[in-house]
Amino acid sequence: MAKETILIVDDIAQNLQILGEVLSAQGYRVAVATNGLQAIDVAQKVKPDLILLDVMMPEMDGYESCRRMKNIPEIENIPVIFLTARNTSEDLVAGFEAGAVDFVSKPFINVELLVRVKTQVRMKHLVEELERKNIELENKAIHDDLTGLFNHGHMFERLTHCQEIGVRYGTSLSVIMFDVDHFKSVNDNWGHQVGDQVLKKVSQIIKDTVRKTDIAGRYGGEEFMVICQETTIENTYALAERIRENIAQADTGYEGLRVTISGGVAESRVGEPVEQLVNRADELLYESKNSGRNKITQ
Numbered sequence: 001m002a003k004e005t006i007l008i009v010d011d012i013a014q015n016l017q018i019l020g021e022v023l024s025a026q027g028y029r030v031a032v033a034t035n036g037l038q039a040i041d042v043a044q045k046v047k048p049d050l051i052l053l054d055v056m057m058p059e060m061d062g063y064e065s066c067r068r069m070k071n072i073p074e075i076e077n078i079p080v081i082f083l084t085a086r087n088t089s090e091d092l093v094a095g096f097e098a099g100a101v102d103f104v105s106k107p108f109i110n111v112e113l114l115v116r117v118k119t120q121v122r123m124k125h126l127v128e129e130l131e132r133k134n135i136e137l138e139n140k141a142i143h144d145d146l147t148g149l150f151n152h153g154h155m156f157e158r159l160t161h162c163q164e165i166g167v168r169y170g171t172s173l174s175v176i177m178f179d180v181d182h183f184k185s186v187n188d189n190w191g192h193q194v195g196d197q198v199l200k201k202v203s204q205i206i207k208d209t210v211r212k213t214d215i216a217g218r219y220g221g222e223e224f225m226v227i228c229q230e231t232t233i234e235n236t237y238a239l240a241e242r243i244r245e246n247i248a249q250a251d252t253g254y255e256g257l258r259v260t261i262s263g264g265v266a267e268s269r270v271g272e273p274v275e276q277l278v279n280r281a282d283e284l285l286y287e288s289k290n291s292g293r294n295k296i297t298q
């Protein structure tokens, strides 16, 4: 049995009752409105799966009501079927132009009405499913599977975008590059799966330490990047230090296993390509590696 909600809009109470009974008998939940304005109000409150909208109503007719609903983002995607005794070509065109997906002629034949309702409700569900899948795919395309941080490609896109904003508005931009110290030996001594868990832990600490406006990503295997906009190089360095410290003090969940990271912090220079900014941060990171690790260099 269907459990979807159908909003019926008609100024004649008897019509509402007959339609309501036909739909309820099929398991639909029914909401009602008796004029065009009320329909908009009820639609926003109930968020029905479909609206059956009478065309001829006093004050605001079905066309106008439908047009207004199509301009309200939270209800614009609810399909509207017009119920009308007027079914000339002009009427149909006016209805489709107002945003309807279908028409049912009055007096309606139950089976025809029900099959049209069922089709539109199914279509709505399919569209919603498609949109949900699209969002899922978009998310997958920009995130790293293991850590949930942004992936390399997305970090580069964001960096380029941040730099463009910096050029236009004169805002500062700096970058931190991190690399887990002696990570090969974590894998060698504890196994690859433990290595993965360590990368997840490091990512979580980075996520928890940065501000909402910072952009954190996994740049490569055991390399991470944080982009800081409108932040002085000193503050970016302080953030990198906090992350380094939090990781050095963290419990990895494996007794006897501690990890540290090294980092490099660089600030964007006027006219500098983003690749060069990343390279400079990388060179500073390797300075940290060469001078003992568990260190940030600016």
Ligand SMILES: Nc1nc2c(ncn2[C@@H]2O[C@H](COP(=O)(O)OP(=O)(O)OP(=O)(O)O)[C@@H](O)[C@H]2O)c(=O)[nH]1
Residues within 6 Å of the ligand: 146, 179, 180, 181, 182, 183, 184, 185, 187, 191, 192, 193, 194, 195, 196, 199, 220, 221, 222, 289, 293
């Ligand atoms: N478990 C796991 N290991 C990875 C992943 N990606 C890269 N690695 C490992 O990361 C290690 C990186 O090692 P190296 O580049 O030699 O550097 P390191 O041992 O961290 O040494 P330093 O950077 O010099 O401190 C390699 O053993 C890679 O196999 C991953 O997704 N999971």
